Amino acid sequence: MSYKASGNAIVDRSFYFACDIVIYAEKLKEKRYFEIANQLLKSGTSIGANVRESQRGVSKKDFKNKLGIALKEADETSFWLDVIEETKIFNVPSSLREDCETLIKLLVSIIKNS
Template sequence: MGYKKRNNVIVDKSFYFSCDIVNFCKELKKKNEYEIASQLIRSGTSIGANVRESQRGVSTKDFKNKLGIALKEADETSFWLDVIEETTMEIPNDLNKKCEELIKLLVSIIKNS
């Protein structure tokens, strides 16, 4: 069945970012970097999960709260990507860029909601 695009920029971008994170974590595990892969996969996939959950928010406050959690997870993901790049291996360039883009989108949506 697979993922159906939602025509919602933040929902779609966060979903595909989660997929990129899962694939990158597979590479980390091949290099026996299990602990850092575990940290990254938790925070990186949590962004999309919280964004999707926000779409079912019962109020504006609930919506913003879920996006706030997604923003915190995106910031943590950015941290782990920096740690990996500094200590372990190169990361795909677009992962940092995509993460920063998600952070900017989340900040903008939260501020304007």
């Protein structure tokens, strides 16, 4: 079964971002950057997992808590992308960086307005 777009911007964006992170992490692994690839893979895919879990929140507090975790994971993902860029070990696609920043902005907005 393939992913079906939900029409919910944060759910869909975080899912496709996770897919892009998986592909990018595989490229890092091909260059033998296993540790940083695994760190990035964990944080980058956790964003979408927590966003999806938030949709089944049992309360508003639970919903905001899950999105808060997703926000922390997005910030960690941004950190790993910064490390990769700063050390120049591998090229970080601008689209990956932009998508991460967009997710952070969306998550902040949703949490503030919930």
